[in-house]
Amino acid sequence: MNKHQLVQTLRNSNGLSKQEAEQVVNLFFNELSDSLIRGNRVEIRGFCSFFVKKYGAYTGSNPQTGKKVKIPSKKLPFFKAGKELKERVDR
Known part of the structure; x- marks a missing residue:
């Protein structure tokens, strides 16, 4: 599964728009990355x-x-x- 497929799955399972699903996925990965950068x-x-x-x-x-x-x-x-x-x- 790639990022696009994850957005599609989130979109289909929760009735979100494509833009909303992309925001959720991007927020998750950005926060994960930022936390690792801080050493957490x-x-x-x-x-x-x-x-x-x-x-x-x-x-x-x-x-x-x-x-x-x-x-x-x-x-x-x-x-x-x-x-x-x-x-x-x-x-």
């Missing part, structure tokens, strides 16, 4: 949690040349499925 964990009980992992800088090597390369620190978003979601998918 987002938990949707029974479904999943989103969080940010921080990685420190390290020295790597370019596989083509073998040269040492400094890799800067970074933050990456992660998704962890909740227990109920895991059980539903496994059925």
Whole structure:
């Protein structure tokens, strides 16, 4: 399912206009993103949690040349499925 299909499903199941459904979906994703940017964990009980992992800088090597390369620190978003979601998918 992509974002457009989610908007359509929300629209059809709740009698919303296309614009209203898009606003709801955009609001959800914007708030989720903003919360992760602030370093907060987002938990949707029974479904999943989103969080940010921080990685420190390290020295790597370019596989083509073998040269040492400094890799800067970074933050990456992660998704962890909740227990109920895991059980539903496994059925």
